[in-house]
Amino acid sequence: MAGTVFGAIAPHGHLAVPEACVGKDVGIADATQAAMAELGRRFEAARPDVTVLFTPHNVHAEGAFAVITAGKLAGSLANWTTEQVQLQCPVERDFAQRTLASLRSAGLPAIGISYGGNDAARATAPMDWGTLIPLWFMGGRTDPQVPVVIVTPARDLPLAQHVEAGSAIARAADASGKRVAIIASSDHGHAHLESGPYGYDPAAAEYDARIVSLVKENRLSGLLEIDPALVARASADSYWQMAMLHGALGDGWEGTLLSYEVPTYFGMLCAAYAHP
Helix, strand or coil: CCEEEEEEEECCCHHHCHHHCCHHHCCCCHHHHHHHHHHHHHHHHHCCCEEEEECCCCCCCCCCEEEECCCEEEEECCCCCCCCCEEEEEECHHHHHHHHHHHHHCCCCEEEECCCCCCHHHCEEECCHHHHHHHHHCCCCCCCCCCEEEEECCCCCCHHHHHHHHHHHHHHHHHHCCEEEEEEECECCCCECCCCCCCECCHHHHHHHHHHHHHHCCCHHHHHHCCHHHHHHHCCECHHHHHHHHHHHCCCCEEEEEEEECCCCCCEEEEEEECC
16 A cells, blocks of 8 residues: 555654663653654554654744755764764655655645755755654664655744645655655643743643643644644644644544653653554
8 A cells, every 4th residue: 555654743852762861861751762662663564665754853944844855864862962872864855856846736835955965866964853763763773774754844834834734745645656654753842841941831731731632532633723822832842743744644544642741841742643
């Protein structure tokens, strides 16, 4: 079966990676780490040919969705850990171009982005932590690796356009002849602790509770009912990517909440989506 075969919401805090945790970080995100391992097992069982990943931490293109067109990605978690956690992964450039074409055909602003070398096919673009951490469990360390397509949201565009972007990407998947996994790289409210970089706001817990409920209810369409002011107060980092996932999956998919916890100042959630 070609088209979308797997969906996930996956966190991107370094605490999700056991190999990155040392000292005070050890043992504080066990539920997330176990759930990420389970996402990896379900991903592998779905046998995708390519992964499309929505990350908020790669390039930010004003007023447009961005698609990485470089030949590969490379990065590490050196900013968060003294451990050697690094990864390289090939980009599925043909599907990246299909993605761009589908977004543009839907009337959405979209640009291709490469980096470094002037021959995009041979260029290596930076792999952000929002990409590396989900790929650490899903396709980035398999043999062979599952090639990836990176799409970044555009927070200055309406949420409805993010839903439509996901739908456009699903259409590209259907037409590609490939088995496609779609991952929304998402951490949630970032204002759970006064000592955290975003301070404390009760909106973080309120936002996260709404997201947990929507996942449990299998109703990501409810994202459109959330007041953007709540998202802003919560310092959330998931709203846009999950809207794209909602557009990509549409109706008929079954979601399973695997974990939710707040080991530090931000919420982390793992969920898997399968077509019945």
